[in-house]
Amino acid sequence: MNKTICLALTGASGMPYGLRLLECLLAAGCQVQLLYSQAAQIVARQEMDFELPSRPAEAKAALLARLPATVDPEKLAVFGREEWFAPVASGSNPPDAMVVCPCSMGTLAAIAQGLADKLIERAADVVLKEGRKLILVPRETPLSAIHLENMLRLARAGAVILPPSPGFYHHPQSVDDIVDFVVARILDQLAVPHTLMQRWGE
Ligand SMILES: Cc1cc2nc3c(=O)[nH]c(=O)nc-3n(C[C@H](O)[C@H](O)[C@H](O)COP(=O)(O)O)c2cc1C
Numbered sequence: 001m002n003k004t005i006c007l008a009l010t011g012a013s014g015m016p017y018g019l020r021l022l023e024c025l026l027a028a029g030c031q032v033q034l035l036y037s038q039a040a041q042i043v044a045r046q047e048m049d050f051e052l053p054s055r056p057a058e059a060k061a062a063l064l065a066r067l068p069a070t071v072d073p074e075k076l077a078v079f080g081r082e083e084w085f086a087p088v089a090s091g092s093n094p095p096d097a098m099v100v101c102p103c104s105m106g107t108l109a110a111i112a113q114g115l116a117d118k119l120i121e122r123a124a125d126v127v128l129k130e131g132r133k134l135i136l137v138p139r140e141t142p143l144s145a146i147h148l149e150n151m152l153r154l155a156r157a158g159a160v161i162l163p164p165s166p167g168f169y170h171h172p173q174s175v176d177d178i179v180d181f182v183v184a185r186i187l188d189q190l191a192v193p194h195t196l197m198q199r200w201g202e
Pocket of ligand 1: 011038103
């Protein structure tokens with residue numbers, strides 16, 4: 001699979017979705033450009049006891065240490081918050097698609113307003129303007145009218161709003177099964193093959 005996917009981890013609850021998605025993208029042979037916010041580092045520590053270092057090179061090493069040894073390190077590029085020379089910063093070199101997973105309401109609002117102060121927001125802005133697929137996995141509950149308006153605005157701009165809403169009709173036996181349900185939906189949107197779960201009707 002020769003796709004380039006930009007994956008942004010932000011500070012919403014749901015870091016297991018983001019890290020499982022990273023693993024599946026790399027297992028499928030995708031080139032992954034990984035971005036992460038400061039709040040994502042806090043959530044990774046809180047939810048997964050995972051220290052995601054601030055320096056991108058150290059973050060790459062920490063991520064690779066968690067991933068299966070079969071992963072090709074060359075397929076993972078990690079960029080800092082204001083690394084404006086990263087390919088994702090320019091419409092001249094956009095990824096095939098971008099996923100923000102998990103996506104905080106803060107980052108969702110920034111993207112909805114076209115802000116580009118941070119590389120994550122700028123990359124999303126670029127993906128939208130270049131007509132590539134932008135998938136947001138927002139997590140909050142309940143949702144205010146502001147959250148809903150931002151989501152509607154983004155959906156109208158072409159983004160896919162994919163809340164982590166697992167179904168239970170496949171009888172999940174573990175948290176991992178629930179995580180995989182959501183990750184499978186994201187991979188389907190990206191047209192990245194997977195065998196995470198049986199398809200309905202098969
Ligand atoms: C453990 C933890 C869980 C959080 N969960 C959420 C959440 O589910 N949704 C959300 O929108 N913000 C959540 N937040 C708040 C965001 O991290 C905060 O608004 C932050 O500024 C978002 O920054 P970012 O968008 O740059 O990652 C959480 C924060 C922490 C520390």
